[in-house]
Amino acid sequence: MINQNIILEDTTLRDGEQAPGVAFSPENKVRIFNALADAGVKWIEAGIPAMKGKEVIALKEILERKQEVNIIGWNRGVLEDIKYTTSLGFNAIHIGLPTSDIHLKHSVGKSKSWLLKSATDLVKYAKDKGCFVSISAEDVGRTDINFLQEYAIAVHEAGADRLRLSDTIGILNSVSYASKVKAVSDVCAIDTQCHCHNDFGLAVANTLAGLEAGAKYFHCCINGIGERAGMPDLAQTVMSLRELYSVDTGIDASHLTSLSHLVANACNQQLPPWQPIIGSNVFAHESGIHTKGMLKNSRTFEPFSPDIVGNSRKLCIGKHSGRAVLRYFLEDQGVSIAEENILEDCLARVRDLSIEKQGEVTPKELLNIYNTLLQEVNYV
Known part of the structure; x- marks a missing residue:
């Protein structure tokens, strides 16, 4: 002790x-x-x-x-x-x-x-x-x-x-x-x-x-x-x-x-994003299971709240995302999703774009993908 x-x-x-x-x-x-x-x-x-x-x-x-x-x-x-x-x-x-x-x-x-x-x-x-x-x-x-x-x-x-x-x-x-x-x-x-x-x-x-x-x-x-x-x-x-x-x-x-x-x-040095406690990735969540849990209860995948150490939480869109976080970001931008199938197609294109960019997909890019799909496919 x-x-x-x-x-x-x-x-x-x-x-x-x-x-x-x-x-x-x-x-x-x-x-x-x-x-x-x-x-x-x-x-x-x-x-x-x-x-x-x-x-x-x-x-x-x-x-x-x-x-x-x-x-x-x-x-x-x-x-x-x-x-x-x-x-x-x-x-x-x-x-x-x-x-x-x-x-x-x-x-x-x-x-x-x-x-x-x-x-x-x-x-x-x-x-x-x-x-x-x-x-x-x-x-x-x-x-x-x-x-x-x-x-x-x-x-x-x-x-x-x-x-x-x-x-x-x-x-x-x-x-x-x-x-x-x-x-x-x-x-x-x-x-x-x-x-x-x-x-x-x-x-x-x-x-x-x-x-x-x-x-x-x-x-x-x-x-x-x-x-x-x-x-x-x-x-x-x-x-x-x-x-x-x-x-x-x-x-x-x-x-x-x-x-x-x-x-x-x-020190003229960049901090690695995964630096424990204070790194930009420490309270960032991308994978589908993690973000789905975080949307329900932040304690699911965080040992303590980021505000305790002056940090902030972030949900990310990327290769490992799931439908729940796509719905969250689209609805946050005013989209009303009536058809679940479009989320699956969005997810496939989000993953391709993330691999192409070798990084995160922005909410605006997600919205563009969604709108493009609406024009290309008749979801009923």
Whole structure:
């Protein structure tokens, strides 16, 4: 069971923006931050102060709302980064450090003893500055479990408020990710945060598993953007928690679709129509059985109403349509159908036109087909 007091932290403006080819202008960065805050997101990882330049221009404006939102500044495991971040006025920081052998050897070129000392020293420094301190166990999927526990105890005793369990290359499944969360909670009381990458499409599932295992915090990105295959999608995670676990994250779900389009535009990317929760096809219905059911009761083929997430319902005419939806659209255009046979003939021509167009048939095209048939055949 997932606790009701879990905390969503959005990292669209940090890990999300690290997606190859994505670069938010200061204006877009502030616009996305404000949209997240207005939707009810209370924890936001806003960026990397050490990048300086235009990144800091945006962060300074974002920090004007730090009384409303817990704004986290991300830092490498470098003292100068943390000094600079705190000088800007951040009250919460994250320290990124790896814990796996492969990352220690080939990424930072350091030993485990160096890591333990550096991590505890940096945590103590930031705590002395009065900060909320989050710290990573990066590449937790390839981190020795005994060392993970030793590291968790060390940073907890140094005063860290939170340990981020980062499945950096997304190699864990739900069972193995949950076991990492439990391994930490077995040895110390530090709060844990799920940070799951989507390399195998398991980011949302692993996040839910981590929360079931006792994690308090979890990361999401709008549209699931981020490094490589991205991060857990905000809309999918929020709605999974709401509908499948009865957990309220405090997010106004009616903002989810507009948030998605805002970030898609800032990334210069098109959203796939089948993007869960917010895609244009999610509440669109074409096949005969589906549309017939939807015309009678919208709950037949929708898990929840589209207005909940700011989306909209659409009935489509196409290759897989049935007579019921043709009747619906024709009557909506003022046609009174006296003979059922014409609907069957309409259906055949609709299917041919849909194949020819490789897509949807419009209501106007349907009406043209109907009128053409009336002229060609004497229906009695």
